[in-house]
Amino acid sequence: MSTGRRTSQAMSWFANRARWRWPEIALWIAAYALVILFPSRALLFNEVAILALFAVSLDIVLGYAGIVSLGHGAFFGLGAYAAGLLAKAGAGVAPLSDPTLGLLFAALVCGFVGYITSFLVLRGADLTRLMVTLGVALIFAELANRMAWLTGGADGLQGVAPSKILGLFDFDLYGRNAYLYSLTVLFLLFVLARKIVQSPYGLSLRAIKGNALRARAIGIPVNRRLNAAYTLGAAYAGVAGALLAQTTSFVSLDVLEFHRSADVMLIVIFGGVGTLYGAIVGAAAYKAMYDILAAATPQYWQFWLGLALVLLVLFVRGGILGLVAEVRRRIAGHGK
């Protein structure tokens, strides 16, 4: 084979890898269709969309940069407060209170704080990172509690009333516009994340996670790349938090609580690490499971959730997406 032909072949191989596949397209169409199919559950879907964005943000940090974070909720909470405070400060002032500006503001604040803290986090191995992220998040939570004059403390931040989205769409009681808004933000940021993980930069992140020794040996500035990934993840988490603040027009201390960080980590592992879609599928499955279980047994739903986690680890590799891949392999095997 001539080199020229092989180059073309290689280029189309790269192009093919990045192509949108039909299950992806179907997933997004289905996500938008949900609001028509089940209009009454729009509020739940809104929560799923926000959680999915939060999970995507952690997947960037955990699945691509390989940084085990048990304190990612810090950025979610920070974003929620940033957007909440901006909406409060700019209440009524048209451009200031626009939700999209709130998202941008949250992303900037969280990206900045994420960048600063990334230097602390990148020291040490898995357990150390786990604990530093956790410690930073707990300190944030305590700060928010102490700074009651700003955050409203334990009573929560009242009077967060973002104006119409882009001056056009109001947040209705049914949560339909809220869902469409969150979903659109999720979609746009997802497309961006998808693009980033398929870029040379994204490839270098995968390389660092795969083998940091080799990555350094070919000249990849490992820490700088990881700083950037952590910053990006923090900004994404901030946007997710901002969406929550805006669509519920309320921020309370529990946005910074430990369980947010733990839940989102479970969701990412649950869905499948380092796939981006795993984060989305995981968030949807987790919420759906919770919704069904909590309705069936409001007191003991945790038991069944725990059982699901245990079984998934015991019998499946790579979370839900791993399960899907396994099933597809089996089916393909039978077909032959």
Place this chain on the structure above:
Amino acid sequence: MLTILFDGLAYGMLLFVLAVGLSITLGLMNFINLAHGAFAMAGGYIAVVMMQRFGLSLFWGLPAAFVICAIVGAVLERTLYVRLYDKSHLEQVMFTIGLVFMSMAAVDYFMGASPQIVDVPKILDGNLELGFVSINKYRLFVIVFCALLTVVLQLGLSKTRFGSRLRAAVDDARVARGLGIDVTKIFALTFAFGSGLAGLGGALGAAIFSLDPQFPLKFMIYFLVVIAVGGTSTITGPFFASILLGVADVAGKYYTPEIGGHKIEIGGFVIYTIMVLVLIFRPQGLFGRAPGK
């Protein structure tokens, strides 16, 4: 001042007994067992049941908590945990969190959601007045008991054959295997023992804190802090880390420095700040060894 030190010491000692099993198993098998707190909770509830249903004092509850938790630990290790050693840390986290959820719901189902109290045995009730300081008898008991336990543990590790094998296995499991040490067996025994200690700690602690189904989650963070600060290669590391954190936590809540006339309540920050600082300057923990070649 002395009382604060005393309280912190009791608190730290308790943390140590609760966390030491987790520290050893983590160092030995590189296995993250977040469900460790569930064993502590089980120990506490065993003491509660023995007291409420059978009228037995805490002196019976302590050994019972240890033995039952150790047995349960051994069974779970052989049947469930053993299948996870080759899985990633993330999967271990997910699995053990799953166990925590299940244990919490199960305790809620059998024992109810409201906090349970373990009564202190009569002779340990009340305070010892030493003139200049008054000391709570039960906390004194906790300190003495845990100190003895630590000495026994340390002796067991340094003087017995099992101890030297365990140390070798923690040092480098691969080399130890090469030397013909049955690491799997050592791990199973250590796991059972560590679970037993957690149960014991849970029963001891139940008489100071109250006990409810949230226990494993509430204390999980404390355990992890102890291990992160103390390192996983020794038992003295977690020991001093526990004492440090216990005293710092208590003192941080007692003292509220004033800055510019405003009281700054530092209680909620102290141990996390200590942990983050320690880890920034010594990522392997205050007492852990630097990862060398």
Place this chain on the structure above:
Amino acid sequence: MTAVLATKSLVRRFGGLTATNNVTFSLPVGARHALIGPNGAGKTTFVNLLSGVLAPTSGRVILDGKDVTAWPAENRARAGLSRTFQINQLFADFTPLETIGLALSEAHGEGAEFWRRVGTHRDVVDEAVSILERLDLGDVMEDRVGSLPYGKQRLLEIAIAVAPKPKVLLLDEPAAGVPEGEREQILDIIAALPEEMALVLIEHDMELVFRFARTISVLVGGALFVEGSASEVARDPRVRQVYLGETEIDHHFDKPGGAS
């Protein structure tokens, strides 16, 4: 001759053990140098000190006239120092194409570009493909690295180090573990590397050493024991002393000048 890589009194201790003992060493442009020594002589430690995987206890490393002692591995790599590892260090989930593409984009300073897809620069892909073909990896360029046969993985280990066109290439036992039939291929590939690239080969296999090296350093107990041209070293009685009893080596010492 200017030195492209040099060390000055390099020392590295692990606890009480001195793994590298006061090594002063210099490598000219285009060198074909072999680093030999008995097991435990500190060869790999020395390579790790050169490449920045380990930091020295004292002494200096000079790369292309710059003091790089305090530089991390990645900076040295970007300054033109490349290496292979004794045990393959590859990205198991990548394809060879991605692996080399990544090494090239990093070498071109495009590694941080996040706004475009991988594989859109035709010249880079073309370069990657030709490197892969040169190392006989063209047919497997779209396979998963982790599932390649060992020989192919070994070739990729060399390809990834060669791709950025380094000034200095450290080859840590490149043929280790490769079946007899495939060793020749590796040797040929090394022989065909550009003349201006300075090569350091760390090897046990004396046949390989004498076929390849023009100059040789012998490391014993972490210290530089003997240094010189291949034939000088081969004739040096002290070297024979160190290697006494290793018949295979004796055999080569009797027939010096095996280097091509």
Place this chain on the structure above:
Amino acid sequence: MFDRLTRRQTIAAFTLAATALTPLAARAEDTVKIGVILPMTGPSASTGREIEAAIKLFQAQKGDKAGGKKVEVIIKDDTGVADITKRLAQELVVNDHVAAIAGFGLTPLALAAAPIATQAKVPEIVMAAGTAIITEASPYIVRTSFTLPQNTMPIAQWALKNGVKKVVTLVSDYGPGIDAEKTFVETIKAGGGQVLDSLRAPLKNPEFAPFLQKAKDLKPDALFLFVPSGFGAALMKQVVERGFAADNIKVIATGDVTDDEQLNNMGDSVLGMITSHNYSADHDSPENKAYVAAFEKANPNMRPNFMSVGGYDGMALFYGALDKTKGDTDGTKLVDAMKGMAWTSPRGPISIDPATRDVVQNVYIRKVERKNGQLYNVEFETVPNVKDPFKAAKAGK
């Protein structure tokens, strides 16, 4: 096969799926729903269980008809999270078409739901949360539980009357705790007393020892305590351990600390402790005797506490309002009907202040005593018809 379907077929399939899966919008005209959002799991789960039991008891006793309509109760777990609470409230309103939302174990959760009540014009009946400001968050909020200032002021006044000059306060560091602290401190200062220090312990803190030690070291005449329902046992355990009695320090609290549900677990060491509160299971009235007997019969191993009466009276309020509107579920009419309503609850006579929509009730000073082998808060003084002092002070300005 998918691409072989015609477009019309596809649309038909979707529509079918949509109709099949949309929750039945069966708005049977003769059914009225009330959505109750409670902490059923987590640290405040006992609150949720008490209220749930009380609601079930209420329906078992009074039937499920009010204002000529069938009343259906839907219970949801808030998981202690504000945004979940808000979503549940929103879903109850838009999907289940509830006539009222109720429950709310924690202040931030009650506040999170407030905008929904306002926007949808649906009454929000607060059955548990006790921060004073809650009722101001929406004109549709009506409270049947209590407010912290309401329960705290009488104990502060009692302390002043009983020779307490110097006090230290120790409260949980969140809304209700700070309310209690503020009220107690202000009342003591107004009465000429001295506040040596005000300590706040983190809500989720298992270790009270340092705070208690500090309180002890300050040597006050009395230590005032507040922790929410469910945390009292742990606190009292450590209080007893510190030995305040030996230093002649009176330990006083709101009744949240000596919560009826946990009181028996606390042991004899709390005997004689003085608290003030709106409800005791020992309250001496025929209504309460019947209530306690029926509650304990329906829920063995449980004793009704102040949370349960909040739930019980919440239901009474809803039934009463429905009767008044003759089954009209218009939110504004319901709230108007609730304003000024007065009835005799197991806790004694209570009413809804028409101006603030907050509960007006007797607050009792009680002492822990042993009765029939069990520990009870025995009432020995009554402060009648206490309004929330916080809002009363505002109105007075």
